[in-house]
Every structure is written in structure tokens, then in C-alpha cells.
Amino acid sequence: MSTSSLTPISERRASGHHVSMFLRMIFRAAVLRRGRALSALIAVCVAAAVSTTLLMLQFDAQAKLQREFRNYGANIIITGQDGTSLPADATVRVDSALAGRGVWAPFAFVIARTLSGQAIVVVGTDFVRVREIDQFWSVSAWPETRPCPQLPCPMLALVGVRAKQAFPAHDQPLELTFQGRTIQVAAAGTVQTGGPEDSRIYISLPDFMAWSGISTSTIEIAATGSTAEINNSLVALARTFPDAEVQPVRRILEGQARVLYRTRSTMLAAAILVAITAALCVLSTLMGWLFDRRRDFAIMKAIGASDRLLNNFFMAESAALGIAGALPGFVIGLGTAAWISSANFHSALTPRLSVLPIVLCGSVAVTLLAALLPVWRLHRLQPAAILRGE
Amino acid sequence: MAACSCRNNLFARLVYESFRRQKRRKLLAGSAIALGVTVATAMIAVATGVGDKISRELRTIGANILITPQEDTLDLEAGGVNLKPPSDGAFLRESDLPLIKSIFWHHNVLGFAPMLPASATVQTAQGPRPVPVLGTYFAHPYSYGKEALSTGVRTTNPWWKVEGAWPDDGSQDVLLGQKLAAELHLEPGESVTLSGNAHKVSGILFTGAAEDGEVVAPIALAQGLLGRPGAVRRVFVSALTKPEDAFARVDPKTLPQGPIYDRWYCSPYPQSIAYQLQQAIPNSHAEPIRQVSQNEGVILSRVEGLLFLITIAALLASALAVSAAMATTMFERRAEVGLMKALGAANYSVASVFFAETALLCLLSGIVGFIAGTVLAHQIGWRIFGSNIELQPVLLPVVLLLAGLVTLAGSAAAIRRAVRLDPVFALRNTG
Numbered sequence: 001m002s003t004s005s006l007t008p009i010s011e012r013r014a015s016g017h018h019v020s021m022f023l024r025m026i027f028r029a030a031v032l033r034r035g036r037a038l039s040a041l042i043a044v045c046v047a048a049a050v051s052t053t054l055l056m057l058q059f060d061a062q063a064k065l066q067r068e069f070r071n072y073g074a075n076i077i078i079t080g081q082d083g084t085s086l087p088a089d090a091t092v093r094v095d096s097a098l099a100g101r102g103v104w105a106p107f108a109f110v111i112a113r114t115l116s117g118q119a120i121v122v123v124g125t126d127f128v129r130v131r132e133i134d135q136f137w138s139v140s141a142w143p144e145t146r147p148c149p150q151l152p153c154p155m156l157a158l159v160g161v162r163a164k165q166a167f168p169a170h171d172q173p174l175e176l177t178f179q180g181r182t183i184q185v186a187a188a189g190t191v192q193t194g195g196p197e198d199s200r201i202y203i204s205l206p207d208f209m210a211w212s213g214i215s216t217s218t219i220e221i222a223a224t225g226s227t228a229e230i231n232n233s234l235v236a237l238a239r240t241f242p243d244a245e246v247q248p249v250r251r252i253l254e255g256q257a258r259v260l261y262r263t264r265s266t267m268l269a270a271a272i273l274v275a276i277t278a279a280l281c282v283l284s285t286l287m288g289w290l291f292d293r294r295r296d297f298a299i300m301k302a303i304g305a306s307d308r309l310l311n312n313f314f315m316a317e318s319a320a321l322g323i324a325g326a327l328p329g330f331v332i333g334l335g336t337a338a339w340i341s342s343a344n345f346h347s348a349l350t351p352r353l354s355v356l357p358i359v360l361c362g363s364v365a366v367t368l369l370a371a372l373l374p375v376w377r378l379h380r381l382q383p384a385a386i387l388r389g390e
Numbered sequence: 391m392a393a394c395s396c397r398n399n400l401f402a403r404l405v406y407e408s409f410r411r412q413k414r415r416k417l418l419a420g421s422a423i424a425l426g427v428t429v430a431t432a433m434i435a436v437a438t439g440v441g442d443k444i445s446r447e448l449r450t451i452g453a454n455i456l457i458t459p460q461e462d463t464l465d466l467e468a469g470g471v472n473l474k475p476p477s478d479g480a481f482l483r484e485s486d487l488p489l490i491k492s493i494f495w496h497h498n499v500l501g502f503a504p505m506l507p508a509s510a511t512v513q514t515a516q517g518p519r520p521v522p523v524l525g526t527y528f529a530h531p532y533s534y535g536k537e538a539l540s541t542g543v544r545t546t547n548p549w550w551k552v553e554g555a556w557p558d559d560g561s562q563d564v565l566l567g568q569k570l571a572a573e574l575h576l577e578p579g580e581s582v583t584l585s586g587n588a589h590k591v592s593g594i595l596f597t598g599a600a601e602d603g604e605v606v607a608p609i610a611l612a613q614g615l616l617g618r619p620g621a622v623r624r625v626f627v628s629a630l631t632k633p634e635d636a637f638a639r640v641d642p643k644t645l646p647q648g649p650i651y652d653r654w655y656c657s658p659y660p661q662s663i664a665y666q667l668q669q670a671i672p673n674s675h676a677e678p679i680r681q682v683s684q685n686e687g688v689i690l691s692r693v694e695g696l697l698f699l700i701t702i703a704a705l706l707a708s709a710l711a712v713s714a715a716m717a718t719t720m721f722e723r724r725a726e727v728g729l730m731k732a733l734g735a736a737n738y739s740v741a742s743v744f745f746a747e748t749a750l751l752c753l754l755s756g757i758v759g760f761i762a763g764t765v766l767a768h769q770i771g772w773r774i775f776g777s778n779i780e781l782q783p784v785l786l787p788v789v790l791l792l793a794g795l796v797t798l799a800g801s802a803a804a805i806r807r808a809v810r811l812d813p814v815f816a817l818r819n820t821g
Contacts, residue, residue, distance in 0.1 A: 043714055050707050054700065061696055068692060071685045072451070083471070109468035121468050136680045162464055194456055194679040199465035250598035251549040255451035262447055263693050265774040266440060267700065273429045273766075274704045280425055281711035284418075336703075344695040 044325025047278030052333025074220035102223035124208020141189030322367035422715030431763025453626030501545030525612020554578025554593030633687030713800025720804030
């Protein structure tokens with residue numbers, strides 16, 4: 001073999017094939033010991049999947065639990081000063097102050113009397129809105145919200161289970177009188193809550209206003225969002241209604257804040273524990289994989305590879321493993337979080353792509369950290385000793 | 391006989407020497423198992439205890455069961471204000487209230503607060519005017535059997551905030567709702583005249599509800615104003631319950647006497663506790679407050695479900711970490727396997743030495759991990775919930791068994807590979 005025929009190869013090698021050689025080494029390392037490489041990849045993938053699941057749930061579960069708290073009903077109540085009616089445009093103002101961050105229902109109250117003289121609270125409301133805000137009500141049948149063509153015709157009412165006892169037998173309508181004006185109400189269904197609602201009769205707000213001449217005096221609002229967002233809604237409403245009382249329902253707001261804080265902290269503690277365990281899994285697997293290849297590194301050192309080259313090789317390999325494991329891990333974790341969300345909260349998960357860079361960086365950081373100890377041991381490696389099998 | 395004893399001695403020495411000579415390796419593998427067991431123990435403890443903790447947190451939303459007189463007139467509450475005349479309707483007997491603690495689920499009753507609305511005349515700048523007075527327990531001591539207990543709104547209504555001091559239940563001191571105090575220009579420590587009698591204002595009450603405009607007083611004071619000693623209008627009960635399901639909503643009167651009825655009666659559903667309260671208090675009607683009890687069940691089941699699924703993820707991660715660590719440890723010891731086999735050891739002898747080592751390591755590390763997990767669970771309990779997370783002793787054998795299975799499963803594949811390897815390759819480290 002002449003020198004001239006070797007020159008182009010050495011020139012080719014010298015002129016820029018270092019990178020391709022480097023990549024080939026990484027690729028071959030994975031292919032030749034595919035069993036060990038695959039187990040290292042699976043370890044990173046599992047760690048990334050578990051971390052993705054917990055991070056996704058950390059964000060999503062809070063939003064879902066906030067929504068569950070809405071079922072407690074109103075967390076803000078607006079009432080007219082000293083029981084007076086609210087302004088005619090109150091509902092429009094509520095809509096504009098809430099800006100879609102909650103639902104509300106109007107209420108107007110009078111104490112009417114039955115024919116026997118029994119006092120009973122009659123409430124005018126919007127049934128469609130009440131169904132939305134007071135989901136804890138146990139209702140046998142909701143009245144249709146149709147206006148009464150002319151008085152006195154039996155108005156369809158939702159009757160509290162205790163108030164139902166005031167009704168005549170055989171589903172006959174009940175006659176109610178307020179300030180000399182009489183109406184007849186027929187029970188369309190009953191409501192049971194275990195609270196004051198059980199003693200009331202609910203009719204539609206237009207019917208109520210036509211009969212009593214009294215308009216909305218209370219608006220119950222179930223504002224959604226975090227505690228801070230609900231407080232913002234409260235401030236906006238107080239500014240919108242300077243002449244009315246805007247009160248937070250403190251027992252619900254405080255309970256919500258406490259439960260959400262505790263749940264978030266517990267999940268965070270779990271996430272940290274799982275992340276540490278997953279990192280340990282990656283660490284031990286990766287160290288085993290590198291230990292397994294110490295003869296390869298001994299050969300590399302024996303034929304003249306510098307410590308720096310070995311370091312770079314090791315780090316690049318670890319980073320590649322981190323990225324290669326993180327990407328499928330993210331997808332699997334996303335799927336698992338979606339399943340947990342659907343199984344536990346019966347609603348779809350809102351995926352957050354902002355979790356991807358966190359998982360990617362975390363995986364690379366853990367794999368690089370896992371490589372540190374073998375790299376340190378590599379520096380002390382005596383090629384001759386390894387190659388002799390010591 | 392002598393050969394058998396010799397073999398046992400050798401076996402024990404092999405295992406012992408392995409621990410004595412490979413301290414670093416054993417420490418690493420042991421740490422992995424201990425960490426895995428720590429995480430598993432802590433997460434199982436948190437997942438099993440979180441239901442009770444969150445349930446207690448949800449109790450801060452207020453009472454979940456209401457006891458009223460059986461033959462009561464209708465409530466006249468409109469816009470948060472009770473307009474029912476105080477003397478109207480029926481009453482419960484205050485002396486019957488300790489019977490609340492006589493029910494089957496008495497340990498689940500965290501507290502109760504009786505309420506008695508009354509009315510008094512107070513002097514304002516515009517002249518005398520009636521003000522609503524609410525009689526209740528603050529932290530009232532009572533006893534049932536040999537148990538000395540205390541109950542009242544301080545337990546059942548934790549969102550009530552007082553500026554100043556809470557009145558003593560045996561005193562004539564009162565709390566003024568913040569709106570009323572502002573209207574009367576009164577501060578804590580001053581006195582207010584109610585229907586001709588002066589009472590010390592021990593504090594200003596902030597509730598965000600109707601009580602802000604009322605005088606809240608010890609129940610005896612309200613009974614005196616109403617002229618009904620020993621009377622109570624209603625009782626709010628705060629009880630730990632389990633989430634409602636379809637079975638909870640069954641009417642107990644429709645259930646046949648027997649195991650099904652017993653299961654309903656002996657489950658801490660809001661309905662069954664209310665049913666027992668109604669049986670315990672004469673002439674009473676008890677009912678779950680749906681706004682609280684129903685949502686509490688939903689939120690509780692959501693949080694419990696979430697933590698349960700996260701615990702499974704944590705257990706899987708722990709199992710994988712332990713398996714991976716064990717597989718790596720076994721892989722590193724191929725040369726030993728080669729040597730043993732070269733000296734004539736059978737495959738099963740080699741495997742049994744390694745399995746024995748693994749089992750011993752798992753037992754020691756498992757116990758350390760369990761203790762660490764217990765400490766971790768306690769820390770989580772105190773830091774997050776401000777109370778202890780109880781660890782059931784039965785968890786120790788369960789966790790050790792799980793750790794043993796995971797460790798042996800993690801080691802099994804590596805041991806099998808090691809014993810199958812030709813001793814020549816193993817000794818040359820080229821396998």
C-alpha cells in the first residue's frame with residue numbers, strides 16, 4: 001500500500017470527520033449494548049413520564065378543584081342597603097364586573113301569608129341561573145319559567161319540602177297574600193337543601209315582580225378562580241356597587257383557600273419524592289451502563305483519547321439519552337395525566353406545553369448528574385489494569 | 391450430617407463476608423432500597439391519611455348536620471336575616487344535647503353549637519331600638535359519661551373572627567357584630583345595655599354574615615331574655631363523614647333489618663349520622679345540610695382519588711429505582727459468580743447465596759426505610775396539615791413484603807444472567 005493512496009483518507013479524517021466519528025461512537029455505543037442502553041433509556045423515559053404527570057396535575061388539579069368549589073354555591077353576596085332593592089341595571093353591572101369569571105342569580109324576598117294566616121317566605125328568582133349556581137339543591141322538578149298571562153292564575157312554583165306542608169291536599173294551589181294582593185301558586189316540584197330554602201316558595205322573578213311590585217334585592221354570585229382572582233372580583237363588584245353591601249361568604253372562601261393550599265402542598269411533596277426516586281432510578285441505571293463499558297473507555301484511553309474527549313463523549317451521550325428519554329416520557333406522562341384527570345375529575349386535561357422545557361431540562365440535568373461519578377472514576381482509570389481484567 | 395452443617399456454615403460465611411468486604415456496594419444498594427421504601431411508606435401513609443385531613447379542613451366550611459325541633463314552624467329567613475319571632479315555634483332541650491355523644495359515630499362528631507335567637511332593646515343615638523341577640527356556646531365545657539369535653543362555635547364556625555376576647559360561656563359578657571358595634575360606637579372592654587342590663591363587650595365579631603349585625607351571647611343570657619330557660623332553637627353539628635353514594639341516600643325505613651340496614655347504619659354517611667342524632671335527641675329532626683355535606687363528599691373523593699393515583703405513580707417509580715439499583719449491583723458481581731462456578735458451585739447454590747444476600751439487604755434496608763418513611767410522613771403531616779399522620783403498624787409487613795418482591799424481581803434477571811454466564815467470560819469480564 002503506497003503512501004499516496006493513504007493520504008486522501010488521513011486528509012479526509014483530519015479535515016472534519018471528527019464530528020461524524022464522535023456521533024458514530026455515540027450511536028455504536030447504544031447499538032452494541034442495546035439491552036443496557038434500552039434500560040437506561042426506559043429509566044429516563046419513566047422518570048420524565050412521572051414528572052410530566054405530576055407537573056401537569058399540579059396545574060390542572062388546582063383548576064379542577066376550584067371548579068368543584070363552585071358547587072358550594074355563592075361565595076359573594078350583593079344586597080341592597082337595609083334590605084332595599086338593587087338598581088334596575090344591577091345584573092348588567094354584575095356581568096361587566098365579573099367579566100365571565102363566575103355565575104350569578106337574582107333573588108327578591110317577601111313574607112306572604114296563607115289563607116290560614118301562616119307566614120311564609122316567597123322568593124322571586126331566575127330558575128335557569130339558580131340551577132347553575134345552586135347545584136347542591138335537590139329538586140324533584142323545576143318549574144318552567146313562563147310568565148303568567150293574567151293574575152290571578154296559579155303560578156308554577158318550586159316549593160321547599162317543609163313549605164309544602166302548607167299546601168292544600170290533592171295538589172291544590174295555595175293562595176298567598178302580600179299587601180292585599182293575592183296569587184295562587186301550584187307546586188311544580190320540591191326543593192330540599194337542609195337549609196332555609198326548605199321553608200320557602202320560589203316563583204319566577206317576572207311573576208314575583210308583577211305580583212309584589214318588589215324587584216331584586218339580593219344577587220348571589222359564585223365567582224371562579226383562585227383566592228386572589230376571587231378577591232379581585234370582589235373588589236371590582238364593590239367598586240361597581242358603592243351603595244350596596246358586597247360581602248364575601250367567608251366560610252366558603254376560607255375553606256376553599258385552606259383545602260386548595262393543603263392539596264397543592266401534598267401534591268408538591270409527592271412530586272418532589274417521586275422526582276428524587278425517579279432521578280435515583282436514572283442514576284443507578286446509567287452508572288451500570290457506563291460501568292459495563294469501562295473496557296471500551298480503557299481502549300479509547302490506550303489508543304490516545306484525551307480525558308477531555310472522554311468527558312465530552314460521556315456528557316454528550318448522557319445529554320442525548322436525557323433528550324431521547326424525555327420526549328417519549330413527556331408524551332406518556334401527558335397521556336397518564338389526561339387519564340387521571342378524566343378518571344378522577346371526569347373532565348379533559350388542559351395540556352400545558354410549558355411543562356415540556358421543564359421536563360427536558362430536568363432529564364438532561366439528571367442524566368448529566370448521573371454521569372458525573374463515572375466521569376470522575378474514568379479519570380482515575382488505568383487502561384492497562386482494565387484491559388488485564390483487574 | 392457433618393457435610394450438611396459444613397455447607398450451611400460456608401453459606402452463612404459467604405453471605406457474611408459479602409456484607410463485610412463489600413461495604414460500599416452494599417451501602418449503595420441498601421440506600422436505594424431504603425429510599426424506595428421511604429418514599430413508598432410516606433406516600434402510602436399520606437394517601438391513606440389525606441382523606442381524614444382534608445375532611446377536617448372541609449369542616450372549616452361549617453356544620454354539615456342541622457338538628458331542629460320535630461314540630462317546628464317554617465323558617466322566615468330572607469336575605470340572610472331571620473325574621474321569625476324568637477318566641478314562635480318549638481324548642482329543643484339544652485339538657486339533651488350531650489346525648490349527641492351517645493351515637494354510634496360519636497367519635498366523628500367534632501363539635502356542635504346550639505343556637506337560640508332572642509331580642510333585646512338597646513339604646514342608640516336615635517333612641518331605643520330592638521336588636522337581634524343570638525345565644526350560643528363558644529367553648530362550652532360538658533361531659534358525657536366519663537368524658538369531659540368542650541364544644542361551641544369556636545369549633546364549628548372557625549371563620550368567625552373576634553377582635554378582643556371570646557366571652558366565657560358562664561359569663562354575662564357578649565360579642566357585638568362589627569356592623570352593630572360601629573353603629574353603637576362600642577369597643578371591646580366597654581359595656582352595652584341590653585333590655586336594661588349592662589353587659590361587658592368582650593370582643594367585636596366578624597363573620598361576613600347576618601351575625602355582623604347582632605349581639606352574640608352565651609346561651610343562658612339569650613334564654614333569660616326570651617324567658618325560656620334550657621331552650622334551644624336549633625343545633626349545628628360538625629361531623630366527619632364519608633362521601634355520599636347512592637346507598638347513602640336510601641331511606642333507612644325502606645331497608646330490611648339485617649346486614650344491609652347495619653351496613654347503612656354503621657357507615658359514617660351524613661344521612662346515617664343525622665338519623666342516629668334524630669334517634670338520640672328526643673322530639674328532634676336532624677338533616678344533612680346539602681350545601682356542605684354533598685360538596686364535601688365530592689371534593690373529598692376527588693382529592694383522595696388524586697392522591698391515590700399519585701401514590702401508585704410513586705410506588706412504580708420506587709419499584710423501578712430499586713429494581714434498577716439491584717440489577718446494576720448484581721451485574722457488577724459477575725466475576726464473583728465466575729469464581730464460584732469455577733470452584734465447582736452449582737447454579738442454584740450461587741443463586742441462593744445472592745438471593746439470601748438480597749433478602750437480608752432488603753430486610754435491613756426496608757426497616758431503615760420504613761422508619762425514615764414514618765418520620766417523613768410525620769413531617770408532611772405537621773408541615774402541611776398541622777397534625778400528625780397516623781401510620782398503621784400493619785403497614786410494616788406490607789411494605790417489607792412489597793420491597794422484598796420488588797428487590798428480588800429486580801435482582802432475579804441479573805442473577806439468572808450471571809449464573810448462566812460461562813465462568814471463563816465472567817472471570818475475564820467480557821460477558
